[in-house]
Amino acid sequence: MTIGTLVFGVAFIVALGSAIAMLFARNAVHVALFLVAAQVALALTFLLQGAFFVAAVQIIIYAGAIMVLFLFVVMLLGVDRSEALVEPLPFQRPLALGLGALLAAGILYLAVAGIDAASTITGDGSGALLALNRDPGNVLALARVLFSRYLLPFEATSALLVAAIVGVMVLARRVGSISAVAPRISPAEEREVA
Amino acid sequence: MTEVAPSYFLVLAALLFSIGVVGALTRRNAIVIFMFIELMLNAVNLVFVTFSRMWGNLDGQVLVFFVLVVAAAEAVVGLAIILLITRRRESANVDDAHLLRW
Numbered sequence: 001m002t003i004g005t006l007v008f009g010v011a012f013i014v015a016l017g018s019a020i021a022m023l024f025a026r027n028a029v030h031v032a033l034f035l036v037a038a039q040v041a042l043a044l045t046f047l048l049q050g051a052f053f054v055a056a057v058q059i060i061i062y063a064g065a066i067m068v069l070f071l072f073v074v075m076l077l078g079v080d081r082s083e084a085l086v087e088p089l090p091f092q093r094p095l096a097l098g099l100g101a102l103l104a105a106g107i108l109y110l111a112v113a114g115i116d117a118a119s120t121i122t123g124d125g126s127g128a129l130l131a132l133n134r135d136p137g138n139v140l141a142l143a144r145v146l147f148s149r150y151l152l153p154f155e156a157t158s159a160l161l162v163a164a165i166v167g168v169m170v171l172a173r174r175v176g177s178i179s180a181v182a183p184r185i186s187p188a189e190e191r192e193v194a
Numbered sequence: 195m196t197e198v199a200p201s202y203f204l205v206l207a208a209l210l211f212s213i214g215v216v217g218a219l220t221r222r223n224a225i226v227i228f229m230f231i232e233l234m235l236n237a238v239n240l241v242f243v244t245f246s247r248m249w250g251n252l253d254g255q256v257l258v259f260f261v262l263v264v265a266a267a268e269a270v271v272g273l274a275i276i277l278l279i280t281r282r283r284e285s286a287n288v289d290d291a292h293l294l295r296w
Contacts, residue, residue, distance in 0.1 A: 008198045012206050019213040019233060028226055035229050038210070042236050045203055049247040051255050058239070061262060066232065066269050073273045074225055077280050093220050100216035104208060111204035118248070119200070125250020132252065145252045146259065157263040164267035171274040 015041035210237035
C-alpha cells in the first residue's frame with residue numbers, strides 16, 4: 001500500500017463519516033462543522049488527482065468564506081432552535097431514505113460499470129495532466145484555459161456575481177415602514193388566519 | 195498523481211451526493227437544507243476533477259470554478275431570503291412557510 005492509497009482511504013472515511021454525521025447532528029452548528037470536515041477531506045482528494053489550485057480554492061472559499069457565512073447566519077438566527085419533529089407528510093423520511101438509496105445504487109452502478117467503457121475512450125490522462133502540472137504549472141495552465149476557451153462564461157459569472165450582490169442589497173435593505181407593509185406573523189396567528 | 199483508480203473517487207462522489215439528497219429531503223431547518231445542497235455541489239466538483247484527470251486536460255478543473263461561483267451566489271441570495279423569512283416569522287423551519295400551499 002502506497003502513501004497515495006493511504007491518503008485516499010483517510011479522505012474517503014473522513015468525508016463519508018462526516019457526511020453521515022451531518023444527517024444525524026441535531027444542532028445546525030454541528031452540521032456546519034461536519035460539512036467543513038467533509039470539504040477538507042474533499043480538498044485532499046483534489047490534491048491526490050493533481051488539482052492543486054482547485055484544492056486551495058476549495059479550502060479558502062468553501063471551507064473558509066462560504067461556511068463562515070453559513071455559521072454567521074446560524075449564529076444570527078440563534079443556535080438553540082431545535083428542529084420540529086412534527087412531520088406534515090407521513091412516511092416522508094423513510095420514503096426519502098429509500099429513494100436516496102435507490103439513487104445511490106443507480107449512480108454507483110454508472111460509476112463502476114460505465115467508467116470502464118469511458119476509460120477505453122479517454123484512456124488514462126494522468127500522464128498528460130502530470131506533464132501540464134510540471135511544465136507550465138497547474139495555475140498557469142489553468143489560467144490559460146480559463147482566459148482563452150472559457151473567457152465568455154468567465155465574464156458571464158461576473159454578471160452573475162453583480163446580480164447576486166444587487167439582489168442581496170435589495171433584500172437586506174431595511175425600509176422604515178417594513179412592519180406597516182408586512183406585519184410580523186407568528187406561527188400561531190398564521191394558523192388562525194388559515 | 196495517485197495510482198488510485200478514478201472509479202473510487204466517483205464512488206465517493208456518488209455516496210456524498212446521495213447523502214446530500216437524503217439530507218435535503220429529510221431535514222426541516224432551511225439553513226441545514228442549504229448545507230446539504232453545498233454538499234451535493236461539492237460531490238459534483240469531485241466528479242469534475244476526476245474527469246479532468248481521466249481526460250488529461252484542465253477543462254474539468256475550470257468548470258469547478260464556475261460551480262464555485264454559482265454556489266457562492268446561491269448561498270448569499272438564499273441566506274438573505276432565509277434571514278428575511280426568519281425575521282418575519284421567527285422560525286427557519288421550512289414547514290412554517292406554507293401560506294401558499296393548497
